[in-house]
Amino acid sequence: MNAIAPTPAIAEADRLRLAPGVMLRNDRRRGQWMLMAPERLLVLDEMALAVVRACVGTGGDADADVAAGIDRLTTEYDAPRAEVAADVLEMLTDLRNKGYVVS
Amino acid sequence: MSCALPALAARNGEPAPPFAVLAELTHRCPLRCPYCSNPLALDPASAELDTATWKRVLEEAADVGALQVHFSGGEPCVRKDLEELVAHATEVGLYSNLITSAVLLDAARLDRLKRAGLQHVQISLQDSEAAGADRVGGFRGGHGKKLEVARMVVAQGLALTINAVLHRHNIERVNEVIDLAMELGAGRIEIANVQYYGWALANRASLMPSREQLLAMDAAVRARLPELAGRIVVDYVVPDYYARRPKSCMGGWARRFMNVTPRGRVLPCHAAETIPGLAFETVHDRSLSEIWRDGPAFARYRGTDWMPDPCRSCDHKEEDWGGCRCQALALAGSADATDPVCELSPAHAEVAVLRDRDAAALGTEWTYRGM
Numbered sequence: 001m002n003a004i005a006p007t008p009a010i011a012e013a014d015r016l017r018l019a020p021g022v023m024l025r026n027d028r029r030r031g032q033w034m035l036m037a038p039e040r041l042l043v044l045d046e047m048a049l050a051v052v053r054a055c056v057g058t059g060g061d062a063d064a065d066v067a068a069g070i071d072r073l074t075t076e077y078d079a080p081r082a083e084v085a086a087d088v089l090e091m092l093t094d095l096r097n098k099g100y101v102v103s
Numbered sequence: 104m105s106c107a108l109p110a111l112a113a114r115n116g117e118p119a120p121p122f123a124v125l126a127e128l129t130h131r132c133p134l135r136c137p138y139c140s141n142p143l144a145l146d147p148a149s150a151e152l153d154t155a156t157w158k159r160v161l162e163e164a165a166d167v168g169a170l171q172v173h174f175s176g177g178e179p180c181v182r183k184d185l186e187e188l189v190a191h192a193t194e195v196g197l198y199s200n201l202i203t204s205a206v207l208l209d210a211a212r213l214d215r216l217k218r219a220g221l222q223h224v225q226i227s228l229q230d231s232e233a234a235g236a237d238r239v240g241g242f243r244g245g246h247g248k249k250l251e252v253a254r255m256v257v258a259q260g261l262a263l264t265i266n267a268v269l270h271r272h273n274i275e276r277v278n279e280v281i282d283l284a285m286e287l288g289a290g291r292i293e294i295a296n297v298q299y300y301g302w303a304l305a306n307r308a309s310l311m312p313s314r315e316q317l318l319a320m321d322a323a324v325r326a327r328l329p330e331l332a333g334r335i336v337v338d339y340v341v342p343d344y345y346a347r348r349p350k351s352c353m354g355g356w357a358r359r360f361m362n363v364t365p366r367g368r369v370l371p372c373h374a375a376e377t378i379p380g381l382a383f384e385t386v387h388d389r390s391l392s393e394i395w396r397d398g399p400a401f402a403r404y405r406g407t408d409w410m411p412d413p414c415r416s417c418d419h420k421e422e423d424w425g426g427c428r429c430q431a432l433a434l435a436g437s438a439d440a441t442d443p444v445c446e447l448s449p450a451h452a453e454v455a456v457l458r459d460r461d462a463a464a465l466g467t468e469w470t471y472r473g474m
Binding site for chain 2 (some may be wrong): 004005008019020021022023025027029030034036037038039041042092096097098099
């Protein structure tokens with residue numbers, strides 16, 4: 001069997017959407033935002049929620065790229081863009097590898 | 104099954120709510136897999152809960168705080184009211200998973216299920232090859248039908264998980280099974296080595312892989328994990344009898360799941376009825392909330408108070424929760440014992456003896472599951 005290269009990390013030009021069967025939900029009883037997924041869920045803290053909202057589209061044609069989301073978060077949090085970009089791309093790559101988002 | 108829901112602190116002495124309810128709608132199934140996790144004494148169709156009662160159970164599942172429902176069986180698609188139940192689950196705010204053999208599904212029914220709010224379909228595969236798969240399932244043409252339905256699931260935009268059950272007769276094709284899951288477009292694959300409960304326990308001598316097979320499979324899977332990351336989610340656990348530490352069975356007894364059997368018994372796990380002396384309530388006795396809170400079978404092994412040593416003084420007791428109670432019963436003779444899969448258990452050496460004996464038996468015939 002030939003070795004296949006690992007999937008590259010998420011880049012700023014990628015356009016992301018939630019994977020099939022994944023949805024963003026607010027569970028009122030627990031007071032938590034979460035990504036509901038097949039037989040799993042992921043609780044989102046405030047930062048993760050902001051990243052998902054800014055950088056993950058809803059599947060329409062008009063979905064923006066990750067770079068636009070990073071721009072928004074940079075303004076919103078008044079932080080150096082390079083730092084925001086590094087954190088966001090790492091988080092999105094992790095979400096992709098766990099099957100919550102797809103490009 | 105996994106879930107990243109943090110263990111919520113018990114409030115006012117009440118246990119944190121469950122993550123999901125497993126609704127075993129029926130024990131009927133067109134397949135006859137010899138490793139079926141259903142009990143040896145199957146519930147007949149005449150004993151099954153009716154539609155109205157299942158709807159009430161779904162409402163109670165939402166009330167107790169469950170977020171997801173797993174429609175399971177047997178084969179849940181034998182129930183003609185499946186669409187109605189999925190729609191009701193959606194209405195009360197539950198996320199619906201369908202755990203199926205897929206052989207009774209077609210495009211029209213999948214479309215109706217999707218419109219009822221179904222999000223995810225998990226399809227079991229018995230092998231990567233039709234001949235081996237259909238022999239295990241005892242259902243001619245089953246494998247081909249499963250592949251056809253799996254493609255329909257993806258085409259409908261639903262999430263697809265492939266549940267690949269491995270044992271002595273197919274473990275050498277683990278790479279082919281992974282390739283097949285990816286070709287089908289599955290978002291996730293469960294590499295599920297047979298767990299020895301129910302029918303599988305009865306057929307253990309015909310299913311147990313050898314150490315050489317196990318090591319080769321384990322190496323093959325681990326070698327591929329880097330390339331699979333970002334392409335397919337892999338749920339892989341070392342099979343119990345070859346492990347050094349026990350699995351966190353059900354994420355801990357009465358911590359994450361409730362199981363409702365076809366006749367309406369409410370269990371902490373699907374094999375719990377094998378444990379003698381546990382009193383199970385039914386959905387006719389009390390609500391799921393009441394049963395979850397203080398039902399005697401749920402309270403019996405919840406948390407860590409019940410634990411004997413070596414669990415009681417172990418640093419891992421809130422990671423594996425003592426392993427599996429049903430396995431402790433099957434292998435150590437008592438559900439109160441540490442799971443003997445743990446190398447710290449005094450009965451651990453006997454697991455290796457049983458395993459090696461059954462692996463060496465090289466049995467090729469099994470008892471098919473049947474009513």
